[in-house]
Amino acid sequence: MRLAKTTIRAAAAAMFGVAVVSASATATHQAMAETTATHRAQETTASYRASGTTGTYRASEIAATHRAPETPAVVCGPGYKVLRQAGFDGGTAYLLYNAAKRNACAVTFKTRNVGTRSMVWSAVDVKDAGVVKNEEITPLHTVPVYHAVPAGAYVKFSGGTKAADSGGGYERIG
Known part of the structure; x- marks a missing residue:
């Protein structure tokens, strides 16, 4: 019965990531508890395949580096296609359109100071x-x-930062 209690304690230790070993436990059980604690301290790894290269990475590295690419179409949502774009010093403004929804979408991406919080604007x-x-x-x-676009309407877009902006004139879409 003593062995069963120690085994239950070791299983509980493994489950909660702590080493709980009674003073009367055998050296085997102590070694098992130490091994379990060491395993819990290590970060889980995972296999990852990208661009034909296979490797093993820490799970946190995969989460931090493998995100869906941010593109205008991804940001606006399913069904939106880029119709026009206008670059400016520090970014690019995009006009997208979803024919099924008859909606225009405008979004501006920064190309300078990416990762630093700064003012950006978009308009349709x-x-x-x-x-x-x-x-x-x-x-x-x-x-x-987003802006609803009646059939045959004329749409223009613009976007920018504090330093510069750009856009396009009215063009018929829809």
């Missing part, structure tokens, strides 16, 4: 229907702005 203007604009302090890109 549907002629005779108004402007939707977003301005925020962000490390990479603005939150996308």
Whole structure:
């Protein structure tokens, strides 16, 4: 019965990541508890395959480096396609359109000071229907702005930072 209690303690230790060994436990059980504690202290590794190269990395490295690429289409959502873009010193403004939803999306990505929080803005203007604009302090890109686009409407977009901006004139879409 003594062995069963010690085994249960060792199993509990493994489950909670601590070494719980009674004074009367045998040296074998102490070694098992130390091995379990050492295993818990190490970070789990995982196999990862990218660009034809296979390797073993820590799970935290994979999470930190393998994220979905941030593109205008990913930011705006499924079904949005880039129609136009306008570069400026420090970034690029994009106009995207989803034909199924009849919605335009504008988003601005920074190319300078990426990772540093700074002011970026985006706007989409549907002629005779108004402007939707977003301005925020962000490390990479603005939150996308959406505007309904009636069939055959004229749309223009713009985006920028405090230092520079760009955009395009009205163009018929939809």
